[in-house]
Amino acid sequence: MPITLDDLKRRIDPTRTVLLLGAGASVPSGAPSGAELAKRLWAKIAQSDPQSEDLIETASILVRRHTRLPVVEAVRDELRKLKPNGGILGLPPFGWYQIYTTNFDRLVEAAFKAQGLPLTPIRSNYDFSNRENDAHPKLYKIHGCITQDKAFGDKPSMILTDADYVEFAKYRQALFSSLQTALLTRDVLIIGQSLRDRHLQDLARQILTSKQEGSVGQVYLLIYNPDDLRAPLLEDQGAVIVFGGIDELVHTLAQDFSESTTEASDNDTETHVLPLRLVGSTDNVASSLLAAPNAKRMFHGGPASYADIRSGSAFERALKARIFEQIDTEQNHVVAITGAAGVGKTTFARQLLTAFHDAGYHAWEHRSDFSFSHQDWLRVEASLRAQNKRGVLFVDECTNAMRATNVLVDHLSKQEGSGLSLIVTANAAQWAPRMKSPYFGTKGAHYVLSSLQDAEIYSLISLVQHNPQVSALVHSDFKRQRRDDQFSSLRRKCASDMFVCLRNIFANENLDVILLREFDDLDEPLQEYYRFVAALESIGTRVHRQLVIRMLQINPTRIGALLDGLTGIVDEYTISERNGIFGWSTRHPVIARRITQYKFSGAEELEKLFATVIDNLNPTEPLELQTVRAICDNEFGIGRIGDAKTRKALYSKLTALAPGERIPWHRLIRELLNEGDYENTEYVIRDAEAAVGVDAPIARFKIRLIVARATHTKGISRPDRLAMLRHAYEQAAKNAEINRLDKYSFSVLCDVAVEVANMDGGRYLLDEAINSMRQASSRILDPEMDTRLHLYERTLARMH
Known part of the structure; x- marks a missing residue:
């Protein structure tokens, strides 16, 4: 039975409610x-009476008859x-948890602007x-x-026709995956016009179907036109129906509503230093030191927490005093x-930050x-x-954010008295x-x-x-030994690079045996x-509760017992x-990698794991966008799969899921180029340029493609091959000039x-390329570049 707007107001909290317009x-x-x-489209484009009142059917017919642009x-x-x-003008101040809309217009964006509130529209999977x-x-x-629409030359489009629904299914799937996650703990309020609208009914049913067993979220439908005939059908599926319009909704919610602002205490020094955007994404060492230590977790392989370090549970590293003094x-800097x-590395860096905090730094x-x-x-x-004042920031595994890290390093190194x-x-x-800021070498310490x-x-x-x-x-066997014997035992164990897990160091058994028994x-x-979970972590996945629930179809009510x-x-x-x-x-x-090595040892099972991860990723969640990059760019990621066909298929799925991500495009192009599939390489490069633009790797792939065609294409003359190679050299020289800090661009220049x-036996281009690389090496200051430079110099010497 439908409820009233007053009932709805009592049941929902906008900050915990997803709004679907x-x-x-x-x-x-x-x-x-x-x-x-x-009706208006029929009159304007076909200049006829309406042959259908269904917008999707109408658009499909008219596009087929009159093309898409009109x-x-x-x-x-x-x-x-x-x-x-x-009503729509009054929606923004309530602080809705998330907002979705099926409408093409920009009314919500304009409403937020009118209220002076920020809003970021996500119009397609390119915006993720x-x-x-x-x-x-x-x-x-x-x-x-x-x-945005492809009729205007854009890659994304409005979803107007039946064909659009098929083409952009991945984007819609990602959004409904996000809604499904929200329903685990949040309510959904759908605002519609009439239950006679087939598309509104389909939308409501799709969301109701997304409700998993154990989900606490409720689905509410606010319908402007009362319909006692159709409402019970959706109520039977779990929906709560409310008859009313958006104007009445906002009026009801506005009763007793007051906008509140939170002011920082004058005594909260951290709030004065950190922007609000950073508070949630940053651990403040001053606070972390007050947490409870967990020596047992650290002993069994976890990095020491700041509380573990404060309690004296971590041993001292020899470099600590030297690095502290340098900063x-x-x-x-x-x-x-x-x-x-x-x-x-992580424990050592945290020891350093603890020392800086104790010395009065923000850390x-x-x-x-x-x-x-x-x-x-x-x-x-x-x-x-x-x-x-002075502060110290620690970024663990910085290669996951190398571009942003490089920009920050550039600034800190140039700033006097940073x-x-x-x-x-x-x-x-x-x-x-990785491409690194040259200031790592000139102003930094490694x-x-x-x-x-x-x-x-x-x-x-x-x-x-x-x-x-x-x-x-x-x-106890170790503790009973004399100190000299303890030293000798540990020295043998720690004679080479190893996993610094205290349980492993002090045990008589090796790490693998310990982990497998556990x-x-x-x-x-x-x-x-x-x-x-170990396998997901080992391949680069940012594992979180909702992803595991989606992938393994776990009832959310069982999570507590599982973690216990x-x-x-x-x-x-x-x-x-x-x-x-x-x-x-x-x-x-x-x-995680050791467990995966033994428990996911079959290639077929590993390939299935990657496919399952990709199928369940939700790119609307930034954490899962990081996974898109990590499983491409991780030494234990997709690249470990031996079958090239499988790798290509997985990279292709990632480009369809998140076309705005560069790394999957780079990996897919490289696979095609290495395979010698030059025609498809050209097509994919073209798609990549349309999706993410031209960057240094794509520019290098284009040059490598020209070289590959010049050296491997059958049936062309030697002068034509030489002309193609000289064209490739021209492109490589332009690319090296544009990307002056990209060491690989200079390697490609020398390779061409x-x-x-x-x-042709001529050495002048190679001499010119080596000189360019030598000059770049003095700018980039990367040891690997010097090694490559010596190889090219020896190649040139052998040609004399």
């Missing part, structure tokens, strides 16, 4: 209904002059990446927007710490679950400098091939963390002797969840309480020159 939201502002818009222009002309009026870092509330336009005396996975760690915003940290630096210093860590295998030194081993022994929490976890001790259902059973093995932590995002992680990526020299 249908035609009923725009009609009071003068927008035509779907049927009315269809239809799109007519729709745009009908909607672009609308101005928000009545382009607007990822925008912290403003988002408006998801399910059917696109009048501002404190302003010799360097940027320090990079690299090394093998698990060698202790922060960027939370890797969030995008890194260099612009906000530039403002923090300026604020610190203006107040004559108020902010930066400590970054990176896996050595990821660090070497340290490689490797095997433990003697002083560090003695610190380990002292840790066991003087820290009761750690001592209780170490086997796995076998779990109940069988928990083993399955553990191996799955995996206590100390899989941890849950809050990423965004407002958005209901809770991250899951094993103790360390090294542990080598091919020209091999074909």
Whole structure:
């Protein structure tokens, strides 16, 4: 039975409610209904009476008869002059959790602007990446927007025809996946015009179907035209019906509503320094030091928390005093710490930040679950400098945000008396091939963390002797040994780069045996969840509760018991309480990879895992956009699959899911080029340019394609091949001039020159290319570039 608007007001909290606007939201502002818009299209384009009142059917027929452009222009002309009026103008201040709309118009955007409130429209899956870092509330336009259409030369389009529904199914699927996630903990309010509208009924049923068992969210339908005949049909499926319009809704909600603002306390110094956008994505060391330590988790492989360090549960690293002095005396404002996975980089960096906090610095760690915003940290630096204060920021695994990190490094290195210093860590295998700011070499310091030194081993022994929490976890056989014997034992164990897990260091067994026994001790259902979470983490997935629920179809009510059973093995932590995002992680990526190595050993099962991850990704969630990049750019990601056909298929799925992401395009082009499929390589490069524009990697691929055709195409003459290679050299020279800090562009330039020299015997282009690379090397200051330069110089010498 339908409820009243007053009942609805008592049941919902707008800040915990998803708003889905249908035609009923725009009609009071003068927008035509779907049927009315269809009539106008028939009259304007076909100049006839309406042959159908269904907008999709009408648009499909008219596009087929009269082409797309006049239809799109007519729709745009009908909607672009609308101005928000009545209820829709009053929606913004209520702070809705999320807003979706099936309407093409820009009334919601105009309403937010009129209220002086920010809003970011998401019009297509291209906007997922382009607007990822925008912290403003988002408006998801399910059917696109009048501002974009392929008839105007845009890649995205309004979803007007049956063919559009098929073409843009991935985009709609992503939005409904986001709605499904919201329904786990939030309500959904759909505002429509009439239950006679077949599309409104279909939309409501699709959302009701998305409600999983255990979801607490309720689905409400606000319908302008009362319909006691059709309402019970949707009520039977779980919907709550409310008869009324958007004007009445806003009027009802506005009773007793007051807008509140939160002012920061004058005593809250952190609020004065950090912009609000950074508060949720940053760990404040001053606060983290007050948390409860967990020596057991650290002993079993987790990086030490700030509380663990404060409690004395971590051993001292030899480089600590040296790095502290370099930053404190302003010799360097940027320090990079690299090394093998698990060698202790994160714990060491946190020890440094703890020392800086104790010395009176502001100290922060960027939370890797969030995008890194260099612009906000530039403002923090300026604020610190203006107040004559100093701060230190730690970015763990900075290669996941290398571009933003480079911009920040450039600024800090150029700024005289910078108020902010930066400590970054990176896996050595990821660090070497990345384009890095030259200031890492000229103004920064780089340290490689490797095997433990003697002083560090003695610190380990002292840790066991003087820290009761750690001592209780170490086997009694080790503690009974003389100190000299303990030192000898640890020195043998730590003689090379290794996973610095205290349990591994002090145990008689190797790490794999320890982890596999621990796995076998779990109940069988928990083993399955553990191996799955470990596998997701090992391939680069940003694992969180909602993703696991979607992928494994877990009843949400079972999550608590599952996590209890995996206590100390899989941890849950809050990423965004407002958005209901809770991250899951094993103790360390090294542990996740070892478990995956044994428990996902079959190639077929691993390929299925990648496909399942991609099929369940929701690119509206920034955390899952990070996964799109990570599973492409991770040493344990898609690249580990041996079958090229499978890799291509997975990269293709990613480009369809998130076409605004560059890395999947790069990987797909490389696969096609390496395979020798030059025709499809050209087509994909063209699609990539339309989707993400031309960047340095795409420019290099275009040059490599010309070279490949010149050297491998059958049936063309030698002069023609040489002409193609010289054209490639011209393009490579232009590319190197544009991308002056891209070391790979200069390698490509030299590679093309080598091919020209091999074909015509002339060495002058190679000599010119080497000179360009030599000059660039002095700018870029990358050791790998010097190595490549010496190889080209030796190649040139052999040609004499």
